[in-house]
Amino acid sequence: MKNLSKVSDGYLENKIKYLKLLAKQYPSISKASTEIINLEAILNLPKGTEHFITDIHGEYEPFVHVLKNGSGVIKRKIEELFSDTLDESEKKMLATLVYYPEEKIELITKQEDNIEDFYRKNIYRLIELCRYASSKYTRSKVRKLLPDDFKYIIEELLHEHMNSQHKKEYYKSIVETIIQIDRAKEFIIAISTAIQKLVVDKLHIIGDIYDRGPRPDIIVDKLIEHHCVDIQWGNHDILWMGAASGEKTCIANALRISARYANLDIIEDIYGINLLPLATFAMDMYKDDPCKDFMPKTNDQSFTSREKSLIAKMHKAISIIQFKLEGEVINRRPEFEMDHRLLLNNINYDNGTINIKGKEYKLKDTYFPTIDKNNPYKLTNEEKNIIDKLVISFKRSEKLQKHVSFLFSKGSIYLKANSNLLIHGCIPLNEDGSFMSMKIKGKEYSGKALMDKMEALSREGYFFESKSNQKQYGMDIMWYLWTGKCSSLFGKDDMTTFERYFINEKETHKENKNPYFKFREDESICEKIFEEFGLEVEGSHIINGHVPVESKKGESPIKANGKILVIDGGFSRAYQNKTGIAGYTLIYNSYSLQLVSHEPFNCAEEAIVNESDILSTTVVVEHKAERKRVRDTDNGIKIQEEIDDLKLLLMAYKKGLIKELQ
Structure with missing residues (x-):
């Protein structure tokens, strides 16, 4: 703010339209002065915790x-x-x-x-x-x-x-x-x-309110009740946000993880999503398959062996559907650069092997009753019917929509707060420490701009009308944020889900972390990130x-x-x-x-x-x-701006440019 004694009449006149609006809230010199005194006092209070x-x-x-x-x-x-x-x-x-x-x-x-x-x-x-x-x-x-x-x-x-x-x-x-x-x-x-x-x-x-544990819904309900909260989305959150939007691959992934950790109750009992079609299909299609590599990870003794067997069958059924659906997105979005994840193409269904990166591996499970080896990414009619019903159920779940709407209203991919940069996973970097870039709709993005763009597209994926091209692209981006190499929420080059289920050799399970994690001890890289996000080098932190x-x-x-x-x-x-x-x-x-x-x-x-x-x-x-003090915080900056505006209003009153309301 300029020194008030040096503020020209011309400057005041340029601001007069705004000051007249402010005068409706503070219609006299007395009221404006009282508010200035109040705000100046607040600036000197200790910063909140x-x-x-x-x-x-x-x-x-x-x-x-x-x-x-x-x-x-x-x-x-x-x-x-x-x-x-x-x-x-x-x-x-x-x-x-x-x-x-x-x-x-x-x-x-x-x-x-x-x-x-x-x-x-x-x-x-x-x-x-x-x-x-x-x-x-x-x-x-x-x-x-x-x-x-x-x-x-x-x-x-x-x-x-x-x-x-x-x-x-x-x-x-x-x-x-x-x-x-x-x-x-x-x-x-x-x-x-x-x-x-x-x-x-x-x-x-x-980030990461969802998955693994039993009741993420209770957590979201507590956050909705909280008096002052913000959320930086995690990869597991964006997965559920994509699922609530109706994105099929996100729905399949959310179901697969819930089955893996025996948390299907959250899907069916809490969010009211009907899993009977999936359960019936799984029992029919995998009735003689032990699905031993799909048994749920749980120490809960209340599950009977029969219940675990059913969950394992559902787990395998939705996993195969997931791999097929992911193939559709990868083929639809070549800019995602994920062709190497099209693994169903690389299976030799006759001898039970798969070729990955030029090397042949024996599959530990070769029972694929729903895969057409000549067209492995094609959903069967039953699978298509199941996923279509699940899309409707996810989009109609009142509680899930309430929770995801809250995540959008209070959340973001990153947040700058009082000299701290809050991110869930990482800032995607290349091996040389430069910001990783990605082409989206023909334009190259990196660093802060890439994260801003992905957040904007995610919002389009949730809020835009169904069947619009913008909505479909935004939903695909939400899935990419869950699993793509340029995602700040994921922070790896691959998600080796198929390999972990079907291949014994651990060399195929490796997921390489983004170079950000290698550079986490390098202060110069941190300073580069601070500069990218407009933060001061001294006193700033990255919290993730x-x-x-x-x-x-x-x-x-x-x-x-x-x-x-x-x-x-x-x-x-x-x-x-x-x-x-x-x-x-x-x-x-x-x-x-x-x-x-x-x-x-x-x-x-x-x-x-x-x-x-x-x-x-x-x-x-x-x-x-x-x-x-409060004056040292982001809120303090806003309060100081309010004080400066009120001081201009006082000057306008004293110069007669605006009349006091009696």
Whole structure:
């Protein structure tokens, strides 16, 4: 903003149309001045806490717990506030009460003889904790985060001083009345929920909500309820987004993965998609085939051998359909450069072998009753009928469409947030460190422009009308983002699904990571990426997940001298033997950037009964010598722009260019 004393009348006159619109909101010098004072004060508040989570993969219980405890932030605040007044057991109980107020009160009610005394003590503690958690926000912001039922009461209690002689009885009477009219339980639930909201200002989900774990739908529902969240899509998310759009290959892949991990319940029971046609077809077509390489990966003892056999048959049936459908896309889109994935062409169906990259391999499964060896990518009539019905079911699933619409509204391929670049997988690079390029509709894209283009096309794939060329191309791009070499979400040169199912030799299973992963320790490459995305070299970070950090082998999640932070530490149980932990999260508050590693979480019931929290270890990645303020954030830049505009409005009022409304 120019110095106001140097702003010319001509400059003001050029802005007059906009300033008149602003004057409708601030119709007098008094109202504009008050807002400037308010916004200037906000700029000097401490920066809000940001919470980063990635690669949840349907593991809803540990996710919900980490969400409730703010990756240990609530426990730390309890320790800071009550270190000298509460013993360890009291602090553990208070933390559990904040995380699970309803369940904990139900348990306490059965154990405590004097429940009113319990309510009284803990209401006072929760008010004190809520006041402490809200201390760096404006009253207006705190008010918005308070539950409607108790908004006025909590606000009164937060801004009264217990030690004030004038207000002591007033304060006490509010608490006593809450207990006497039997609203203590509801009040504790309300204020605990408020505390959970207040400790984290912004939640960032850096991809892969879906697949492997049992209930991604619960995770999305929790995110929909969250007061402030953004999402960077992962490859598993874009797969489900493509499936919801009606893209056939994405539907087949989503079903295959759900069958692989025995999670078909999410398809049928949660999203209401009818799998009976697929099950009937699989039982008929593979009735004498043991499908041993398609048995589901599960430790759930509730599955009978008959159920596992049916899932295996469905798994194989949808896999073959997937390979055929992928062939259609590859042939339709030569710019995807994926001809080497047309493996069904390379099978010798008479002797049970396949030629890959000039080498012959024996297939471990040669039963292909639905493949025409002369036209291997042609769907049978039954397969075509099944996939057509599935497309209709996916597009008509009200809950799935609600969830995917939310992913589009709150999500993106990447996000710049307070000097951090948030991406799920990688920035696609060539071997020499240059940005990988791809030709889309005749035009070459690379780096940021490529990611922007792919996001725009994905949105067209979901939102454009059915049967339009734009929609089909956008849907094909969503599948490419799941599996293509230039995809920032995938980050590999190949997805060797067929080889893993049908060939024993592990050399064929190899999926080469994008050179980005080799360059993750190279600070100069990081600086090049910062420049590409318009970020300052000093103080900026790349935060991503996607590839689990193998902590038990000594791998560090901190790369390139702190410029890259990889926070996929194994939320998914399927990865925990490999990683040795149960996930990393990241906390960025006004003082520091903190990396938190978590031990496996058993279940919410144990946390409630035994008051056990996730065991977490915090490492400070960066500590700020000077506390960051709101003015140092992206939001601060926007607020400063508002202040500058309001100051111009004041000048316009004083010069008579705009008249005050009385």
